[in-house]
Amino acid sequence: xxxQVKKPVGIMETVLRDAHQSLIATRMPTEVMLPIVDTMxxxxxxxxxxxxxxxxxxxxxxxxxDPWDRLRKLRDGFKNxxxxxxxxxxxxLGYRPYADDVVYAFVERSIANGIDIIRIFDxxxxxxxxxxxxxxxxxxxxxxxxxxxxxxxxxxxxxxxxLEYWADTAKKIEEMGADSxxxxxxxxxxxxxxxxxxxxxxxxxxxxxxxLHRHYRSGVASMTxxxxxxxxxxxxDCAISPFxxxxxxxxxxxxxxxFKGTEYDTGxxxxxxxxxxxxxxxxxxxxLKSGLMSxxxxxxxxxxxxxxxxxxxxxxxxxxxxxxxxxxxxxEVLEEIPRVRKDCGEPPLVTPSSQIVGTQAIxxxxxxxxxxxxxxxxxxxxxxxYGQTIKPMNQEVIDKVIPGEPRSTARxxxxxxxTEPELExxxxxxxxxxxxxxxxxxxxxxxxxxxxxxxYRDAQQTGVDAAAADKANGSYPV
Ligand SMILES: [Mn+2]
Numbered sequence: 001x002x003x004q005v006k007k008p009v010g011i012m013e014t015v016l017r018d019a020h021q022s023l024i025a026t027r028m029p030t031e032v033m034l035p036i037v038d039t040m041x042x043x044x045x046x047x048x049x050x051x052x053x054x055x056x057x058x059x060x061x062x063x064x065x066d067p068w069d070r071l072r073k074l075r076d077g078f079k080n081x082x083x084x085x086x087x088x089x090x091x092x093l094g095y096r097p098y099a100d101d102v103v104y105a106f107v108e109r110s111i112a113n114g115i116d117i118i119r120i121f122d123x124x125x126x127x128x129x130x131x132x133x134x135x136x137x138x139x140x141x142x143x144x145x146x147x148x149x150x151x152x153x154x155x156x157x158x159x160x161x162x163l164e165y166w167a168d169t170a171k172k173i174e175e176m177g178a179d180s181x182x183x184x185x186x187x188x189x190x191x192x193x194x195x196x197x198x199x200x201x202x203x204x205x206x207x208x209x210x211x212l213h214r215h216y217r218s219g220v221a222s223m224t225x226x227x228x229x230x231x232x233x234x235x236x237d238c239a240i241s242p243f244x245x246x247x248x249x250x251x252x253x254x255x256x257x258x259f260k261g262t263e264y265d266t267g268x269x270x271x272x273x274x275x276x277x278x279x280x281x282x283x284x285x286x287x288l289k290s291g292l293m294s295x296x297x298x299x300x301x302x303x304x305x306x307x308x309x310x311x312x313x314x315x316x317x318x319x320x321x322x323x324x325x326x327x328x329x330x331x332e333v334l335e336e337i338p339r340v341r342k343d344c345g346e347p348p349l350v351t352p353s354s355q356i357v358g359t360q361a362i363x364x365x366x367x368x369x370x371x372x373x374x375x376x377x378x379x380x381x382x383x384x385x386y387g388q389t390i391k392p393m394n395q396e397v398i399d400k401v402i403p404g405e406p407r408s409t410a411r412x413x414x415x416x417x418x419t420e421p422e423l424e425x426x427x428x429x430x431x432x433x434x435x436x437x438x439x440x441x442x443x444x445x446x447x448x449x450x451x452x453x454x455x456y457r458d459a460q461q462t463g464v465d466a467a468a469a470d471k472a473n474g475s476y477p478v
Contacts, residue, residue: 009264010046010235011256012084012211014249015280016074017049019239022215022248024292026058028283030070036279037077043268043276045081046235047117050074051110052086053093053351057446060453068113068438075114082116084150088351089122089129090412094445095352097385097412100132101421106441107136111147113438119182121152123353124345126387127172128411134178150211151176152184154348157308158341160390166198167205180209180234185224186350187310188215192227199231211235215247217311219300222250222258229264241277242284246298247311253277307334313354320362329365336361343397344381345389356381374401384408385415433458 020028033050040048051071059067074083090097092106107118118137122129130151137149151173153166173181183190183198190198195212202210212233214221225236237249244251253273256266287293296315304311317334321327340361347353360378364370380386382398384407398407408415423440430443433454443450458464 005263006265007232007263008266009229009233009255009259010211011252011266011268012047012049012235012237013040013043013045013252014049014237014239015243015276017052017055017084017086018213018237019243019248021052021054023243023246023297024287026054027062027292029063030065030073032283033070034073034077036276037074039272039275039279041078041081042272043081044266045268047082047084048074048078049084049086049237051083051115053088056093056442057449060442060446061449064453064456066438066453066457067442068109068436071110071113071115083114084117084119085110085115087118087120087133089120089133091352092133092445097129097416097418098444099413099418099420099422101423102426102441102444103132104136104139105423106444107133107147108140109438109441111137111140111144116146117148117150117180119150119152119184120178121154121182121184121350122387123154123350124347124387124389125154125169126389126411127151127169127176129387129413130178131176131411132413134176138177148179149177150180150182151178152182152213154350155183155185155190156187156348157189158346158391160346163197163201165390167201170202170206170208174206174208178208180211181206182211182213183233184350185212185214187308187313188218188221188304189308190214190224191220191305192223195224195233196227196231199228199233203232209234211237213237214249215311216245216250217247217301218305219302220305222254225250225255226258229259240273240280242280248297307337308349309334309337309358310349310354313349313358316355317358317362320359324362324366326366329362332365333361336364340364342391343394344378345393346391347381347389352377353381353386371397371400382407383415384410385412387412387415430454 016033020026056067059065059070087093090103092098092103110118118133120130120133134149134151137147141147153169170181181202199210210233212225212228214224229236236255238252238255239249241251241253253270256268256270256273259265284293303314321329337357340357341347349357356377359375363373363375367373379402382393382402383405388409426444427440430440433439
């Protein structure tokens, strides 16, 4: 009898990050997470994803929770499982590039508070925007023996995105010192046979472990995973069934069962997974009842494949058009999006390039003349302030939108003048609220939202509501 070579596929469970971001606008509070952590810790997941830009923002803004405190509690609970986060390159978890000292400090505090793996992406796939975060992770890894960097390729389609391009990018990622690569298919464009081709090519060109991240929306995701695993992908991102499918990830239990008894067998126990699913099912019901989970995000929507536009971008577009009473322009805008994308160098469509391209496409259609008006962000993209795009931008559009202006070819932090350390001046702005080092970083990323949270926290601690306080009369409601 021949011995079967075992290549168990790993699963990263997304229920504590992307799954609830995709299905319930990132509103799952820590108190819902904690009671199931012990059980989740027994599965043997490759990692549990639990942190990222939207979870951080929503914790402070809507849930009035300290995201650092959530991370520490999860770290306490997950004794045996690696915790993973998503990181927007030089933008960290925010919306503008930061100086390198802030990137270093954020990486250091993230790992110190419990993160093991940092997945770093850039909306233009400009690898220079990822280098500081990778270097910072490697530095901590050397000092502490913990921390690992994963560079994510924002997957997209277009003339420039050939197998050679992806292979070449994978080699560069290995050279830049990252520990693993993620194919981040945020728009759900990667179909099964193309995935097999891509994974095979990457495997031939890099020794790094390859992880695949895909949303279910277009309905082919589980098949994409099957073909990718057969082609040698090491880890797939899945969500426990009550928070799977629709705009979220393929279901964990389904993928575990698919590979059972094969060389890819995960070895996970379906009984433990069932306990986790049973735990989240009533919460899902509650979310459906309250409307937090809309049936609109469930099921299959093939439009993402047809238009190559991420689901979140489509729903943004619809609401922007509704506000303008221009819903009849939907199809025109959809057709304008690929043209705008070409004009600005054919970038992937992911935060923030998706919003920039989408909004400009709406402007172009509603104004009745292309680039009659341009958003500030679109101008910045043309100026090179986000970094370099894979293809050159349309010179006619540049001449019309930013005539005669200088354009940068530097990485985003330098293009926008963030060449000097800025952490100290950020701290000076917020020192009255500071209770822990991490507060400075919360404020750096989301100044107004963090300040509102700090005031709320102060009020909770002192029993004084700063917003309601009548300072002139010196009387405080307690
Ligand atoms: Mn995602």
